[in-house]
Amino acid sequence: MFVVVALRWVDERAEVDPLSGRVRTSDRSAGASAADAAALELGLRLAGSTGGRCAAVSLAPAGADELLRGALASGTDEVLRVEPAGEPDPRAADSGAGTAVALAAAVRERFGAPDLVLTGDHSPDRGTGATPALLAAEFGCAQALGLVSLDTEPAADGRLRALRRLDRGRRERLAVPLPAVCSVEAAGVRPRTAALPAVLAARSAEVPVVAARAAPDPPPLTAAHGYRPRAKELPAPAGADPLRRLRELTGAGQRSDPPRVVVTDDPAEAADELLAFLRAEGYLDG
Amino acid sequence: MSDRGAGPSTAAVPIPRPQRYDFDAIVVGAGPAGSAAALELARAGRSVALLERGPFPGSKNVYGGVVYGRVLDGLIPGWQQEMPVQRWVTRRQTMVLSGARSLTVDFRNENWGRAPHNGATTHRAEFDPWLAEHAQRAGAVLVPSTVVVALLRTADGAVHGVRTDRPDGDLTARVVLACDGVNSFLAKQAGLLGGDQASHTTLGVKETLALPRGVIDERFGVTGSGGVDVEMLGCTGKVPGGGFLYTNAESVSIGLVLGLRGLARAKVRPEHLLAELKRHPSIAPLVRGGELVEYSAHLIPEGGYRTMPPLIADGLLLAGDAAGMCLAAGIWLEGVNFALGSGMCAGRAAATALATGDTSAAGLAGYRSALRSSFVLADHERLRDAPGLVLSERMQQRYPGLLCDFAESVFAVDNPRPKPGFRALLRRAAKRNGVRMRDLAKDALTGLRTFG
Ligand SMILES: Cc1cc2nc3c(=O)[nH]c(=O)nc-3n(C[C@H](O)[C@H](O)[C@H](O)COP(=O)(O)OP(=O)(O)OC[C@H]3O[C@@H](n4cnc5c(N)ncnc54)[C@H](O)[C@@H]3O)c2cc1C
Numbered sequence: 001m002f003v004v005v006a007l008r009w010v011d012e013r014a015e016v017d018p019l020s021g022r023v024r025t026s027d028r029s030a031g032a033s034a035a036d037a038a039a040l041e042l043g044l045r046l047a048g049s050t051g052g053r054c055a056a057v058s059l060a061p062a063g064a065d066e067l068l069r070g071a072l073a074s075g076t077d078e079v080l081r082v083e084p085a086g087e088p089d090p091r092a093a094d095s096g097a098g099t100a101v102a103l104a105a106a107v108r109e110r111f112g113a114p115d116l117v118l119t120g121d122h123s124p125d126r127g128t129g130a131t132p133a134l135l136a137a138e139f140g141c142a143q144a145l146g147l148v149s150l151d152t153e154p155a156a157d158g159r160l161r162a163l164r165r166l167d168r169g170r171r172e173r174l175a176v177p178l179p180a181v182c183s184v185e186a187a188g189v190r191p192r193t194a195a196l197p198a199v200l201a202a203r204s205a206e207v208p209v210v211a212a213r214a215a216p217d218p219p220p221l222t223a224a225h226g227y228r229p230r231a232k233e234l235p236a237p238a239g240a241d242p243l244r245r246l247r248e249l250t251g252a253g254q255r256s257d258p259p260r261v262v263v264t265d266d267p268a269e270a271a272d273e274l275l276a277f278l279r280a281e282g283y284l285d286g
Numbered sequence: 287m288s289d290r291g292a293g294p295s296t297a298a299v300p301i302p303r304p305q306r307y308d309f310d311a312i313v314v315g316a317g318p319a320g321s322a323a324a325l326e327l328a329r330a331g332r333s334v335a336l337l338e339r340g341p342f343p344g345s346k347n348v349y350g351g352v353v354y355g356r357v358l359d360g361l362i363p364g365w366q367q368e369m370p371v372q373r374w375v376t377r378r379q380t381m382v383l384s385g386a387r388s389l390t391v392d393f394r395n396e397n398w399g400r401a402p403h404n405g406a407t408t409h410r411a412e413f414d415p416w417l418a419e420h421a422q423r424a425g426a427v428l429v430p431s432t433v434v435v436a437l438l439r440t441a442d443g444a445v446h447g448v449r450t451d452r453p454d455g456d457l458t459a460r461v462v463l464a465c466d467g468v469n470s471f472l473a474k475q476a477g478l479l480g481g482d483q484a485s486h487t488t489l490g491v492k493e494t495l496a497l498p499r500g501v502i503d504e505r506f507g508v509t510g511s512g513g514v515d516v517e518m519l520g521c522t523g524k525v526p527g528g529g530f531l532y533t534n535a536e537s538v539s540i541g542l543v544l545g546l547r548g549l550a551r552a553k554v555r556p557e558h559l560l561a562e563l564k565r566h567p568s569i570a571p572l573v574r575g576g577e578l579v580e581y582s583a584h585l586i587p588e589g590g591y592r593t594m595p596p597l598i599a600d601g602l603l604l605a606g607d608a609a610g611m612c613l614a615a616g617i618w619l620e621g622v623n624f625a626l627g628s629g630m631c632a633g634r635a636a637a638t639a640l641a642t643g644d645t646s647a648a649g650l651a652g653y654r655s656a657l658r659s660s661f662v663l664a665d666h667e668r669l670r671d672a673p674g675l676v677l678s679e680r681m682q683q684r685y686p687g688l689l690c691d692f693a694e695s696v697f698a699v700d701n702p703r704p705k706p707g708f709r710a711l712l713r714r715a716a717k718r719n720g721v722r723m724r725d726l727a728k729d730a731l732t733g734l735r736t737f738g
Contacts (some may be wrong), residue, residue: 028342028415195453199429200335260498 001052001154001178004107004114005043005076006135007036008123009060009067019261020281023125027063031070034186035120041191042184043118044075045152053077055111059084059102065207073194073202082106085212096131102212104138110210113139116160117181121146129183136181144176145183154178298437298475299449304458309335310640312448312459313426314434314472316343318622319606319629320465321417322361326633328424332640335457336418336426337450339433344414347467348492348584351532351539352515353413354405354623357661361630362420366401370412372534373513374398375405377506381568383520384690388568399512407513407532407539413622437462437475437602444646445476445601461636461645463603465629468585470608478595478604484546486589486673488527488614491556492541493564495576499536505572506533517619519676520686521563524552526677529563530619531572540564540573543586543614545677556583586621588614588677591663591670600646603653605632611662615672624662631656671736680729684719688726691715 010033011025032040040056047054055078056071058064068079082102107114117139122129129145136143144162148171151161160176165185176182194202237248247253261277262270278284313324316338324336340346352375358365376399381390398404422428438447438456447458464472468487473479497505506514518529526545531538542560549556564573587593587610594610597603605611606625613620635653639645657663675681692715696708706714716726 028411029345031341193452196429196432196450196455196457199432199452200427203427203429260500262500264500 001046001050001115002111003043003047003052003054003116003118004111005036005040005054005056005071006103006117006119006131007032007040007056007058007064007067007071008120008125008127009058009064010123010125012124014125020277030063031067033120033124035122035184037120037191038186038189039118039120039184040071040074040076041189042150042152043116044192046116046118046154047077048075049153052115055079055107055114057082057103057107059099059106059212062209068207069202069205070194072205073198074192075194075198078111079207080106080110081207081209082212083209085214094126094128096128096134099131100134100138102214104135105213106210110208113179115178117179119181119183121183121185132181132183139179139181142177142180143182144174144180147174147182147184148187150182150184296475298439298445299456301438301440301446301456301458303440304446307458307460308447309333309427309457309459311335311461311463311636312337312457313463313465313633314448315339315464315466315606315608316418316421316428316430317347317414317465317467317606317625318417319608319625319632320463321414321421322626322629323463323465323605323633323636324421324426325361325417325424326630327637328421328426330634330637330641332637334421334426335459336421336428337432337434337448337457338418338428338430341431342411342415343418343428343430344410344412347410347414348490348582349410349622350490350492350530350541350619351407351409351534352405352619353408354620356402356404357623357626357630359402361626362417366403368416369406370408370416371511372407372409373508374403374511375407375515375532376508376512377514378405379514379516381516381518382686382689383518383566383568384686386567387690387694388566389689389693390568396512399510405515407515407534409534434466434472437472443600445599448472460640461601461603461650463605463629463632463636464608465605465625465632466608468587468607468612470604472602473595473604473608476599476602478597478599478602479608480595481593486587486593486610488543488545488586488588489549489556489583490541490543490586491560491583492539492581493560493578494534494537494539494580494582495573496537496579497573497576501575502533502536502538508533518563519681520690521559521566522682523554523559523562524683525549525554525559526679526682528614528619528676531569537579538573538576540569543588543619545588546585557581586614587612588673590615590673591666592673594666597657598647598650598653603632603636603650605629611666613665613669613672615669615676624666627660627662628657631660631662669736671732675729675732675736678729680721680725684721685729688715688719688721691718 009030011030013029015024043054054076056076057080059082072079119132132145133143147162148165149163154160162174162176164172166172237245239245262273264270310332311327311334313320313336316336324334327334376396377394379390379392381388433451434448435451436449437445439445445462449456464470466472503509513533516531521529525548527543529542531540587607597609605628611624611628632653635650638652639649692712695711
């Protein structure tokens with residue numbers, strides 16, 4: 001059986017700027033999520049039990065080479081990094097469609113058609129869990145998503161046995177025909193620790209890179225605004241004085257230290273700081 | 287496949303003398319001591335593995351926040367331009383707290399904001415990887431997410447490698463440098479770290495509180511990349527210890543250092559003591575509104591020179607906190623500079639021993655003499671009585687009150703009564719805090735001998 005495991009390179013310890021809402025990530029703390037690591041482990045076990053092959057792929061910039069070297073050390077036969085085509089529009093919602101198109105094309109070109117594609121159930125960064133389904137559409141194969149367990153030896157009929165979580169604690173047993181795309185949860189799978197000689201050997205391994213095939217143009221984005229949660233209902237503030245009630249509701253007059261852009265008293269410097277912030281945020285482009 | 291232990295084992299693993307070695311040297315722990323040692327070894331053309339249990343260097347490490355980096359002059363020329371600095375320390379304070387009062391010695395030097403600089407606040411998750419990257423660029427092989435669980439020793443007791451928690455995880459080398467921090471399992475396994483560790487180890491607890499840059503600038507009276515380093519005494523209740531408060535670019539680090547035995551005896555929780563410190567009228571305005579972004583805790587070796595283990599065995603060197611080389615003495619809380627200095631010396635000594643082909647304790651003896659002629663052992667030796675003095679009952683429980691009483695009576699104006707002289711005020715303050723003038727004079731003399 002030829003298994004491809006798609007790993008998303010994410011920083012689960014990302015920081016969010018309180019003022020601009022910008023997310024700051026670091027290559028150092030980035031890696032595979034627990035669900036992706038579980039997918040890799042299951043991929044390796046399936047390939048091992050069927051005498052097949054396992055490859056790991058990631059649509060990510062060069063920082064992800066370490067992640068793929070780690071997969072090599074753990075026992076994958078091949079790895080492939082797909083270099084993203086340009087920066088995504090940070091305002092646009094990520095449906096996963098572009099990722100699925102790029103990964104499927106790169107996998108097909110490099111390895112041919114896989115019997116099984118495994119992924120984590122959803123990525124911790126903006127993940128909707130839709131990418132595996134879109135991958136299944138790209139490959140034109142079966143899909144079984146959000147699995148809590150997956151047998152690592154195919155049944156006599158060649159199908160995979162899987163268990164899926166349903167609402168209200170129910171479970172669904174599935175017999176998954178191949179080829180298929182399966183996404184798994186992290187639960188119950190303990191990823192292996194790579195052997196030391198393999199880790200040392202993987203350190204100098206070359207990670208092959210291909211450019212992502214550009215996804216079909218998304219619909220043009222004319223406007224975008226931040227996610228607005230529904231207003232929270234609060235009990236009315238107590239007290240007879242309307243002004244007091246209003247103050248309590250709005251927090252007016254309370255001491256607080258909101259995030260600030262301008263930190264100087266000098267008007268010229270303040271103007272420079274403000275302009276620099278607006279420029280950095282892209283408000284003064286064009 | 288070798289046995290895999292869940293954690294460090296207590297005994298070294300016996301092995302026959304290896305026919306060939308995987309590396310010339312193995313450095314355990316990619317903290318400042320380990321990376322400095324690996325960098326020196328790699329520069330000397332030696333093959334060196336740098337093993338780190340965390341997913342990346344610095345990911346597991348906790349400290350207060352200030353690095354006194356001049357020791358880097360000899361390791362990374364031009365480090366000032368490339369080190370990941372939060373703020374340069376341009377203001378140092380020693381604060382004594384008693385009840386709701388405080389007395390502060392405040393020193394400011396804007397020159398410290400320029401090269402050659404004095405100290406800098408930096409995050410370990412940025413500083414340690416930066417240093418390890420230098421070691422890697424020089425040729426060291428960094429192996430993260432790998433715990434060393436045992437030493438490999440031949441029948442004659444010489445160390446020839448380590449066992450890790452990975453499958454097939456044995457790695458051999460002619461010399462092992464234990465830079466694995468305060469609770470060094472390797473030093474213990476080698477029989478070098480014995481005795482009553484708990485009585486000369488403290489627990490450091492720290493909170494990182496996010497505050498806007500401008501707010502920090504205003505509250506601490508600094509501008510640009512200037513920052514503040516505050517060391518505190520009298521802020522740990524009945525537990526011997528001290529406190530610190532450092533400014534980063536957009537956060538402050540506040541923490542306590544607490545003697546383990548005293549903490550156990552007092553039956554208080556460290557986070558409660560820290561919460562109390564944050565409520566102190568001298569500290570509360572500095573940290574108000576700070577959003578808690580991190581809470582961490584770690585042990586600190588505080589015994590100093592007198593409790594340092596032997597630093598050398600056959601095929602083994604200890605450096606940094608593993609060798610007890612942290613200087614924690616009231617107005618000082620330094621460890622990274624000592625770790626860097628000792629790591630450099632250890633790396634150089636190991637490289638020399640490898641070149642001569644003698645990695646026995648005798649062949650590695652150059653390490654001790656190098657440490658002696660550097661600040662590392664010289665400072666520790668000179669300040670060998672400092673830990674005892676600073677953690678003594680009088681210093682911890684009585685002197686903060688005495689100093690605050692004295693300052694209060696000096697600064698209070700209670701006309702129409704005539705002003706008493708300083709000596710009378712001091713005597714009064716001493717009496718009120720149960721300190722005999724004889725003991726005060728004795729401690730002053732010890733202090734002078736120790737620090738003078
Ligand atoms: C709360 C607190 C505040 C402090 N404040 C300051 C300060 O402001 N300034 C200052 O200079 N010093 C400070 N120190 C002291 C300073 O942190 C240490 O002295 C310094 O980090 C020692 O460096 P090191 O390289 O010897 O050890 P460490 O920095 O502890 O590094 C040891 C490394 O070894 C790794 N390791 C441990 N065991 C193993 C193993 N078995 N296998 C593989 N890897 C292993 C660890 O993950 C770690 O990366 C503070 C300490 C604490 C706890």
